[in-house]
């Protein structure tokens with residue numbers, strides 16, 4: 035499996051050109067405030083907009099290819115383009131190869147310089163007061179889990195662009211082989227995980243409970259394994275219908291008893307594999323086949339129930355929301371959830387925008403996932419009984435709700451009043467959660 | 481007869497990038513790299529630094545044995561390609577070894593072009609293209625007292641500097657009226673010439689050598705004005721010519737180099753050529769040129785490799801743009817694209833205080849056509865992209881002319897985002 039690397043990300047929309055990053059770099063690299071020594075360069079683009087010149091540590095580094103002296107090499111372990119002073123002859127051919135001004139010559143310095151990411155702890159990122167620079171370490175997940183066995187069979191037939199397949203493959207890799215999977219009716223068994231043509235779609239025991247009894251079956255199985263003295267994880271991969279509607283009664287019971295299991299709800303806001311009917315998790319205003327758009331009806335007229343909050347009000351050992359656009363966040367929560375499931379119920383609510391049922395291009399799924407979070411349409415948080423509620427990816431300057439809605443065909447018909455309604459309910463939902471978080475933080479401090 | 485799906489001849493920039501590109505797409509197809517040199521791959525561009533003593537011949541290698549092993553590339557050294565049978569898809573080497581290939585890349589680069597000067601063959605002289613040449617020249621410089629360099633291109637100018645630093649009395653003879661013709665306009669060339677003159681180098685510009693005669697251990701070169709200059713070291717650096725004698729038997733179209741299309745395919749099926757040996761599209765007028773510069777060898781090698789491996793991501797060669805970065809006596813000269821003015825071109829020339837720096841920007845309408853600069857750093861890679869992409873500068877033209885470095889960086893950053 036190929037290797038993936040950490041990288042410095044630039045959010046141009048947050049940069050105000052203060053230059054702290056450049057000073058920090060010059061200090062870190064040469065112990066001076068002389069900006070000629072900085073390897074990161076913020077360039078004004080007019081109108082208060084700033085652009086960036088910085089080494090991208092390319093995968094196909096042209097600077098390395100153009101170097102005649104062997105002074106530049108791509109470090110196979112860190113991904114950084116290393117520069118060897120002892121070999122460099124200052125011919126500047128590397129600068130011919132670079133289209134980012136990532137390796138440049140400064141007369142004051144006397145040789146070419148480039149970013150070395152401060153050995154994985156970039157000084158520029160630490161001092162940026164606006165979060166315009168971010169050190170992305172998500173590559174570590176790919177490297178760590180890329181080598182683990184994918185416990186689902188190849189060739190599952192999810193719709194093009196579906197993030198559920200990505201999600202379940204990641205999840206089972208991490209949960210590991212000592213697992214029994216329950217996949218109640220929904221898209222996940224529909225794509226072949228529970229088997230097809232007499233073959234199984236999964237390399238660990240998997241079964242197909244009824245929509246109604248997933249949690250109780252897992253609770254019973256776990257009891258039996260415990261009796262046998264085997265430490266096996268009970269994993270439910272259920273849709274929002276199988277969780278919020280039909281499956282709720284058994285789930286609520288299991289949560290009340292704090293039964294040991296890891297219940298993952300993959301929320302695509304409806305019964306998407308049976309013809310896109312609305313569920314209790316379908317958001318207000320959505321077009322579905324049971325909440326059509328016509329002269330009288332304009333999509334769903336009621337709010338979605340906020341299931342993760344409902345679960346927080348049960349007796350679970352761990353509850354969290356997650357998005358596949360924020361995989362590091364998801365992995366951190368998955369780790370806690372696996373741990374919690376050894377003692378009680380862990381509930382993960384993962385958002386799964388559906389290109390087929392929601393009407394957006396299959397290439398846009400991750401962008402839709404990201405915009406859900408950035409617009410506060412969904413919020414990423416976790417709840418632990420001892421610690422209370424905590425936001426894991428707070429969005430203080432959210433994108434407008436219109437920016438999110440316009441990505442998705444099922445909202446195409448929305449009237450201005452409906453958009454206003456959604457804006458208000460998003461605001462209220464966040465305010466509601468913030469009260470919890472604030473109260474819990476105060477309790478912890480007090 | 482040995483067999484290889486891919487056969488690459490040569491082991492320098494074009495060859496190495498082609499091999500890497502093939503392996504990105506086809507990890508398993510048999511791939512052999514056969515080269516005349518007996519060393520691990522190195523760049524001819526490093527040789528002036530070997531001559532000066534800055535670089536050790538063992539420390540400038542571009543790849544090690546492990547790289548070939550890791551990439552499953554059979555590396556065969558010390559074999560000189562002698563003939564290609566394009567119809568039978570076989571290649572014959574001077575040793576008698578024969579290879580059958582499916583796809584052949586000719587990346588044999590160029591060799592020094594020796595001018596037809598009367599008596600030159602009878603006198604001892606140096607050239608600089610291989611490591612052996614460099615080591616010979618390095619050792620000779622140590623004892624040279626009087627040196628003559630024929631040709632004021634990059635190779636000659638580097639050598640002249642090394643000779644001057646080693647304490648020799650140096651004369652550079654150049655047929656054209658200036659150093660580095662084609663890359664720098666006369667004003668800029670003058671700055672470079674002055675730097676050499678200040679270090680005691682005699683610059684004989686606009687002079688031809690009519691004859692060379694033996695004198696003791698060395699020689700004398702006779703200039704067209706009748707003067708004779710004696711030398712115990714003569715370096716001939718009057719240009720290069722593609723290394724393609726092995727195509728004398730026909731079957732592959734050649735002109736000054738091997739003629740290739742925008743995927744580096746030659747006229748013969750199954751044969752590609754890239755780098756200094758290839759004659760490919762020029763960017764400005766489309767006429768095919770032998771570019772003779774390292775960045776082009778890299779680009780062309782990559783394109784050839786991708787096309788050979790049927791990589792769908794392959795992009796057509798946009799055409800050669802003249803590019804040059806040149807360091808002399810601690811000063812930097814950079815040239816990207818066209819430097820000459822002319823019909824429809826707008827030229828902005830700035831000379832820094834005391835004539836210590838220089839910058840020349842050539843525009844055509846709202847497009848950048850070229851930048852050259854001395855002691856005034858510009859990002860050559862960004863300028864190259866602005867030229868190739870024909871980026872519309874109308875909104876930022878004044879800024880660009882005033883501050884090409886910052887404006888170029890701003891534009892490129894915006895384009896990438």
Ligand SMILES: Cc1cc2nc3c(=O)[nH]c(=O)nc-3n(C[C@H](O)[C@H](O)[C@H](O)COP(=O)(O)OP(=O)(O)OC[C@H]3O[C@@H](n4cnc5c(N)ncnc54)[C@H](O)[C@@H]3O)c2cc1C
Nearest residue numbers: 490491492493494516517561588589755756772773774777
């Ligand atoms: C002294 C010097 C300084 C230079 N400075 C610069 C510079 O500053 N900037 C710049 O852009 N360019 C410079 N160049 C040019 C640059 O080095 C070349 O453009 C580049 O090396 C071309 O790469 P290539 O792979 O096409 O061919 P080459 O590097 O010429 O390599 C050719 C390869 O083919 C092998 N070979 C040749 N003939 C045969 C045969 N018959 N059979 C088998 N193998 C064969 C050789 O052993 C070698 O491995 C310089 C060149 C020299 C000599």
